[in-house]
Amino acid sequence: MISVEEARGRILAGLRPTGAETVALAEGWGRVLAAAVVARLTQPPADVSAMDGYALRSEDAREGGMLRVIGAAPAGHPYQGRIGPGEAIRIFTGGLLPPGADTILLQEDAEVLDGQVRMREAPRKGRWIREAGLDFRTGDVLLTPGRRLSARDIGLAAASNHAWLTVHRAPRIAILATGDEIVLPGEPVPAGGIVSSNAHALAALVRAGGGAPLILPIAGDDREAIGRAAVDAARVCDILVTTGGASVGEHDLIQPALEPHGFRLDFWKIAMRPGKPLIWGHLAGTPLLGLPGNPVSAIVCALLFLWPATMVLSGLPAAAPPFRMAMLADDLPANDRREDYMRADLSRDGEGRLIAQAASRQDSSMLRTLSASGGLLRRPPHTPALQAGAMVEVLVLDEFGI
Incomplete structure (x- = not known):
């Protein structure tokens, strides 16, 4: 038997990230970047107001001073003109600062009187102004390859004008449950039978890890049936996962069923509890992970080995689960x-x-x-x-x- 650490290291050493694909921005959450996200614009594009108030020249900023209001600059509707001495414009959060203005008077510090505004307090030059490029500038590398995209990252990519993202393809994980005794959930359970839970639990774990699970039809305790199902699945998946039949009993058929098809065993049996009988090898060049049939053993082994394998295939660094x-x-x-x-x-x-x-x-x-x-x-x-x-x-x- 080998250790958990050695087994995980041997599994991850032979895996490589999947290829890149382009997905719509809305489909990017949880995916891993395969190409950097570079800003396509400057944000904000020009100096803008951070608050509702009045834009004015700092030379005119004095307590009790009066300014003539000559226009307005709501967000998205810049004022078409220049501010001169003794003038101000009504400005709103996100509104572009007009030429000539360099100061914002907060609306709560202003008193409006017949088209004029009186300053209750003298505003400080530059206060409440977001300068051009405060967040990022055109050409800035905002997100680097190998990053799993969060909702925050999606917002940043959208703000930098990206409608599409280049990410690693979600790893395809095929799951083959074996055994004469198991039936699908919802089906009649014969005498001596049990409901198959492993495939669905493993599929959920794969989805949580960013993979794309494929649950295969149950294969009974028949070497030819198991072999055919495994070979067919190996052609279309990145990892083939089997559950059940990994031990040495008369009905543990995974290895005997795969050997005629060129299965190459890397290791078998790990010094762990639960989950000692675990198979790792390759079938037709595709990695194969043979999990125990006991449901808790299958899930624990999947968390320790399949989860980090899915991370590597997704484009993330090899790592053990965090303790x-x-x-x-x-x-x-x-x-x-x-x-x-x-x-x-x-x-x-x-x-x-x-x-x-x-x-x-x-x-x-x-x-x-x-x-x-x-x-x-x-x-x-x-x-x-x-x-x-x-x-x-x-x-x-x-x-x-x-």
Whole structure:
């Protein structure tokens, strides 16, 4: 068995980002840039007012002074003229500062009297003016390749006059669930059967990571059927994920079914709990990740290995999922040679510290426990017994959107 860290390193080392494609700005959220976003204009394009008020010359700015109002400059409708001595124009937020003006009198500091404005306070030169290029200028590199686009980034790209963005194609992740005993959700469940949950949970995880999942029809415990389905999927996806059949029992058929089709195994079995039987290799040049059939094992392994793989394919740097430090709520016994990922409730104490309480039952079939858990509590191999109050590492599941 190899370690979790070594397994993840070997998986990520062979992956490369997907190619670039152009998408509409509205479709850019969550995608990873493949080309820089460069400003196509200057923002603001000229000096503009930051507040509602009156534009005037600083030479005329004095407390109690009177100015003749000669026009207005709402946003989008510049004043067509120049301000002279003793003159002012009504200006609104975003309105272009007219030639000759260099000062803004706030409307709350102004008193309007028969077409004139009196200054209750003397405004300071340059105050409440946003100078041209305050935000960015034409040619500025605003967003660089390798950045996952947030809603804020989409706003910036739009403001810099980009209607289209060049991003990495969303990785296509095909998911093949195997086993005679599983049926689709909503179908009648025969004696001895169970509902297939893995494919749908994994598809949701892939979407949360920015990938494009493809759920394949269930393949029964038949080598030829599994082989055909896997080969067909490998032709159109960036990673093929199988669930079930990864161990060594008589009905664990993933490796035997793929070997006649040229499957090349990289490694199998990881020193972790849950999820020891995990396959990584290549089928027809396409990476293949064989996950365990137990639903909790499949999801935990997907978070540790498929999630970072999806990140790399999307154009992001290779990295392990981020761990946070938490205080242990209860005592834990010593761990064995396998790295353990315990389902745990997460909370905050009165001082804002993260508290982790391991679930009392850790069976890898218990999806209800996983659903109710806020995180996964990591125990490295051979960790000694820990007492309540000890600091431990946790994966906060909400941070992944899963």
